[in-house]
Amino acid sequence: MDDKHDEYKRTVFVTVGTTSFDSLVKTVDSKQVKEALSAKGYTHLVIQMGRGSYIPKKSSGEDGSLVVDYFTFSSSIADYLRSASLVISHAGSGSIFETLRLAKPLIVVVNEDLMDNHQSELAEELAERKHLFCARPQTLCEVTKSLNLDTIVPYEPGDANPVAKLINKHLGFPVD
Amino acid sequence: MVDFVSVSLVFVIASTLLVVRILYVISQSSKPARNASQKSLSTLVVLGSGGHTAEMINLLTVLQKERFAPRFYIAAATDNMSLQKARVFEDTLDDKISLKGANSIQFMQIYRSREVGQSYITSVGTTLYALAHALWLMVKIRPQVILCNGPGTCIPICAIAFVFKVLGIRWSHIFYVESIARVKRLSLSGLLLYKLRMADQLFVQWPSLQKQYPRAHYVGRLM
Numbered sequence: 001m002d003d004k005h006d007e008y009k010r011t012v013f014v015t016v017g018t019t020s021f022d023s024l025v026k027t028v029d030s031k032q033v034k035e036a037l038s039a040k041g042y043t044h045l046v047i048q049m050g051r052g053s054y055i056p057k058k059s060s061g062e063d064g065s066l067v068v069d070y071f072t073f074s075s076s077i078a079d080y081l082r083s084a085s086l087v088i089s090h091a092g093s094g095s096i097f098e099t100l101r102l103a104k105p106l107i108v109v110v111n112e113d114l115m116d117n118h119q120s121e122l123a124e125e126l127a128e129r130k131h132l133f134c135a136r137p138q139t140l141c142e143v144t145k146s147l148n149l150d151t152i153v154p155y156e157p158g159d160a161n162p163v164a165k166l167i168n169k170h171l172g173f174p175v176d
Numbered sequence: 177m178v179d180f181v182s183v184s185l186v187f188v189i190a191s192t193l194l195v196v197r198i199l200y201v202i203s204q205s206s207k208p209a210r211n212a213s214q215k216s217l218s219t220l221v222v223l224g225s226g227g228h229t230a231e232m233i234n235l236l237t238v239l240q241k242e243r244f245a246p247r248f249y250i251a252a253a254t255d256n257m258s259l260q261k262a263r264v265f266e267d268t269l270d271d272k273i274s275l276k277g278a279n280s281i282q283f284m285q286i287y288r289s290r291e292v293g294q295s296y297i298t299s300v301g302t303t304l305y306a307l308a309h310a311l312w313l314m315v316k317i318r319p320q321v322i323l324c325n326g327p328g329t330c331i332p333i334c335a336i337a338f339v340f341k342v343l344g345i346r347w348s349h350i351f352y353v354e355s356i357a358r359v360k361r362l363s364l365s366g367l368l369l370y371k372l373r374m375a376d377q378l379f380v381q382w383p384s385l386q387k388q389y390p391r392a393h394y395v396g397r398l399m
Contacts, residue, residue, distance in 0.1 A: 018226070093227030093357040097399040121359040125382070158356070158397030163379050164238045166393055167351055170377055171321065172211025173243055 011044040012037055012066075013084035015077060017092045020052035023137040024109045025070075028088060029056040034066050036144040037086075043067060046080060088140070091119035096126065100155040106132040107147075109140055131155045194342070201341045205376045209349065217349075219244040220319035223251040223258040224327030228355055231398045232325050233265050235353065241269060246280040248317050252288040252329050259283045286310060286329055307332040318346040324365075325353040331365050338374045353379045354392070356399050360384060 014028050025047055027033055037045065047056050047070040061067035074080065081087060081102055088107045089095045099106045108123040120134075127134035130153040135143040168175050221236065223229050229251075236244075247266075251258035266281050287306045294302070310332035322337055324330035330352070340346045352375040354366045359382045362370060369375040370389055379395045380386050386394035 093355065093399070094230055095226075097227070097230065097356075118358060118361065118363070121361070122357045125359045158234070158381070158399045160235045160238045160398050163235060163353060163393075163395040163398065166377060166379070166395065167239070167323075168243070170208050170351075171217065171243075171349060172209040173214065173240070 009044055010042045010085040011046055011083060012042045012086045012088060013046050013048070013080045014088045015048040015080070015090065015095055016050040016052060017090045017095055018050060018073075019090075020050050021090050021109075021111050022052045022054040023113070024088075024090065024111070024140075025049050025052050025056055026054050027109075027137045027140050029054075029068070030141070032141045033144055034068070036141055038066055040086075040144065040147055042086060044069075046070070046084075048072070048074065048077065048080070091123045093119075093122055096122065096132070100126075100131060101157065103154060105147075105149050105152060107135055107140070107143055108132055109135050109137060112136060126155075129153060197342055201338070202373045205341070205350070205373075216243055216245045217320040218246050218248070218317070219321040219323065220248045220250065220317055220333070220348075221262070222322065222324035222327065222330040222333055223249055223255070223262060224325065224329065224355075225252070225255050225258060227357060227399075228326045229258040229261050231353065231356060232323065233261060234398050235323070235325075236265065244321060246282070248319060249281075249283045250286050250313065250329065250333070251283075252327065253285040254288060259285070284313060286313060286333075288327075288329055303332070307335070311336050314340065319348050320346075322348050322350045323353075324351070326355040326358075326363055326365055328365055331368055334369060334374050338372075350375045351377050351379070353395075353398065354381065354385065356381045356397055358382070358385060360388075362389060 014024070016024060028045070028047060034045065044067045049056065049070050049072055056068060056070045058070065059065060059068040078098065081099055081104060084104055086105050086107070087099045088109060089099060091108050091110045096106070096108060110120040110123055123132070123134045126132050130151055133143055133147065165175050221232060223232060249259060249262045262283065287309045288302070314333065314336045322333065324334065334350050337348045337350055341348065352366060352369050354362055358366065362385065366378065370378055370392065378392045380389065380392045381395065381397050383394055386392050
């Protein structure tokens, strides 16, 4: 890819984490969602599909549509997150906070097929606080169409000192 | 008949003593320790996958390393990433404050009681197996402090630690930090430790959880 293109390059990075999330990959790969992303000014779509069996269609974007690429796993997810203009992620807390720390716009898609689905709790709470957008595979298209990045409230990183203090106090260590 | 009465009597006395001892352990665990010597405490850190490990590393970063030493890290045998992250964390620490002796930091693997997505019924068998392995590790480590934050792996460990306390084998302080992913309900691990009062202190990262579980301590977000 030459530099001339990079200037206009706005990449959407999709990550499903260490497992599989076919319904997300399938939805992202659908015509409607890709068109909605194009309409929002995104030019590239990179999908980390994990152990999923649904293979997205690669595209070089010659017809003016999104350039689509995918891979299964990578040790440099952080690099993909850093170079992305928008991240669409599964609801794992590791992935969510890594993206928020990089201050990237984030749509979290909750996997409703998981047995113990507590993951929506975190995504919904953070969405309520306007740090990210929360969707289900079937609502991703709507969420994308109505995406307004100006409403995002930047996420302030947490602090482990309060819990460290309580632990020290309980163990009889001096707390300064 | 006399035999039956005496056997019953012994049984009743033994159970009563056990109950009294358990209640004593629970009440002592909730009180701050008298630690006049200020000696360092051997610490077992139970790591979970992905987000859990990141939260634990954030906590370890601010804990005084010289107080919590030697350190033993345990992660599930199926989890390759967590111990690697802990190794990276330990490597970043200043060598000057690291302890003498090659065994001051150790990394170990443990069988998991339940994989993500495994049904609760088959979990029973795997939990028993994990329990036996945890017992072996706990006999070897006998930690004074146990830090855990969510993975099912910590339940056998904490249960054994509690039994050790009751039997007077080893007194360990159990701290449980509920994952930031839990906003409205405790995880199964958190709920078990809370209901059975096995943890000295149970921390939650969202105020809504603390309202629901008043014995938990709200500590704000770790991430």
